[in-house]
Amino acid sequence: MAESSPDIAVIGAGVIGCAVAWELARRGARVQLIDCRDVALGATQASAGVLAPYIEGHDKAPLLELSIRGLALYDGFIDRLRRDGHGPAHYYRTGTLETAADGDGAAALERHAGLLASRGVDAEFLDARAVREAEPHLAPETAGGLLVRTHGFVNAPELTFALWEAAAERGVHTRRSCQVTRIDRDGSGVRLDTGEGVVKARQVVLAAGSWSGRIAAGEGPAVPVRPVRGQLLYLEWKGAPLRRVVWGPSCYLVPWTDGSLLVGATVEDAGFDERATASGVHDLLGAACALVPQGWQAGFAGVRVGLRPATADELPIVGRSARLEGLVYATGHYRNGILLAPLTATLVADLVLEGRTAPELEQMNPARFGAL
Ligand SMILES: Cc1cc2nc3c(=O)[nH]c(=O)nc-3n(C[C@H](O)[C@H](O)[C@H](O)COP(=O)(O)OP(=O)(O)OC[C@H]3O[C@@H](n4cnc5c(N)ncnc54)[C@H](O)[C@@H]3O)c2cc1C
Numbered sequence: 001m002a003e004s005s006p007d008i009a010v011i012g013a014g015v016i017g018c019a020v021a022w023e024l025a026r027r028g029a030r031v032q033l034i035d036c037r038d039v040a041l042g043a044t045q046a047s048a049g050v051l052a053p054y055i056e057g058h059d060k061a062p063l064l065e066l067s068i069r070g071l072a073l074y075d076g077f078i079d080r081l082r083r084d085g086h087g088p089a090h091y092y093r094t095g096t097l098e099t100a101a102d103g104d105g106a107a108a109l110e111r112h113a114g115l116l117a118s119r120g121v122d123a124e125f126l127d128a129r130a131v132r133e134a135e136p137h138l139a140p141e142t143a144g145g146l147l148v149r150t151h152g153f154v155n156a157p158e159l160t161f162a163l164w165e166a167a168a169e170r171g172v173h174t175r176r177s178c179q180v181t182r183i184d185r186d187g188s189g190v191r192l193d194t195g196e197g198v199v200k201a202r203q204v205v206l207a208a209g210s211w212s213g214r215i216a217a218g219e220g221p222a223v224p225v226r227p228v229r230g231q232l233l234y235l236e237w238k239g240a241p242l243r244r245v246v247w248g249p250s251c252y253l254v255p256w257t258d259g260s261l262l263v264g265a266t267v268e269d270a271g272f273d274e275r276a277t278a279s280g281v282h283d284l285l286g287a288a289c290a291l292v293p294q295g296w297q298a299g300f301a302g303v304r305v306g307l308r309p310a311t312a313d314e315l316p317i318v319g320r321s322a323r324l325e326g327l328v329y330a331t332g333h334y335r336n337g338i339l340l341a342p343l344t345a346t347l348v349a350d351l352v353l354e355g356r357t358a359p360e361l362e363q364m365n366p367a368r369f370g371a372l
Helices: 015-026 061-083 103-118 128-134 156-169 209-214 278-291 293-297 334-354
Strands: 008-011 031-034 096-100 123-127 144-148 152-154 173-175 180-186 189-194 197-201 203-206 226-236 245-247 252-255 260-264 299-310 317-320 327-331
Touching (some): 008 189, 008 197, 015 031, 015 156, 015 327, 015 334, 031 156, 031 197, 061 152, 061 334, 096 103, 096 128, 103 144, 123 128, 128 144, 152 156, 156 334, 203 334, 209 226, 226 278, 260 278, 299 334
Parallel strands (some): 008 203, 203 327
Antiparallel strands (some): 096 144, 189 197, 226 299, 245 252, 252 260
16 A cells, blocks of 8 residues: 655645645645545535625624624635636636615615724625616516626636646645545654555644544544535526626625626535535525526536534634644635635644744634543
8 A cells, every 4th residue: 555754734625725835835845635525525525715704704793803804805816826827717806796686785785885884894885776777687576786897717627727727736645536544643754544545644623624623633523513505506697607707695695707606605514415405595595586587598517515614613723632642624715715815824824834823823723622
């Protein structure tokens, strides 16, 4: 059986594992990336790639702060990746428009717009007329909207492949179809038991998304991450596209420049079942076409399904294990893994290579769930 000794083994080639591997390699580490399937086949392949702290994080203070910090890092992150020759083609900061279907909803958005503007966010409330001028495809009964200009979106699978290619060029070796079953302490490093033999490393980063808790790490409870299924539709939009991400009461729409319109997303407790369902497709289609009636003319290109890695407090788990020296967690990113990938990669690299514990790690500390 093959045995190899990178400085750092990263388990999971989703957006988090690929971002961490690239950042570690950029800083000179010898990294091995291990996935039981292939690159970007977990939750990441189904992600809508929306970068929008002021929608997803509305009133949850720690997540909102992390998300704002995550978004602030994005331009620089994409620039560095492009300088490495591998930026994603589809990265846009064209804003989001959150819409309301009735007067009460519009009043709430107007209050929220005022709050954001008072904090210096480039946000504006649009009344019923202005909202339809901004997005002419919206249903006539749309009562108002909140425009946040700094938001954006990225093609998440494309980003992840770009990270992986850039990492590979910096020497990261990838093992595909290699399932890690156990992590243990081994002399001055760690030992990974895999279906393909043993991997030894100085340190290991566990970034296996929803499956992180299925990998035994020393003795003690598994990391408490559970799968939350999300279905995402791909439509082929006909005619003039939407101008930005549109958020409605029951779905959101992401317009890619190639004419694809992404419709997200269901939020379901379905265990590890990654299958699409008729009801998921039905509900998303109904919600999308209530928002933009012209959606009924769109082609149906398919549905993607992913398992979001959720934690009890909806915050990621990032930091050192208290019980297994050399193990670092980077998991539990739930609905914000794309948005938080640059921040996570920076924090993990600081921790693993320089022993630096940034203040943000306090909020994501594994210790809040016991002796992990
Ligand atoms: C429908 C949907 C829409 C979303 N929209 C957004 C959005 O708009 N914005 C946003 O920021 N986030 C969004 N998310 C969330 C985001 O996609 C996730 O938070 C993110 O993809 C998690 O990345 P990850 O790398 O942690 O996990 P994953 O992408 O799931 O990757 C984990 C990897 O670990 C591998 N693995 C598992 N077990 C093992 C093992 N034992 N050994 C080796 N490898 C293993 C898997 O094969 C997989 O490749 C969305 C998610 C879904 C499902």
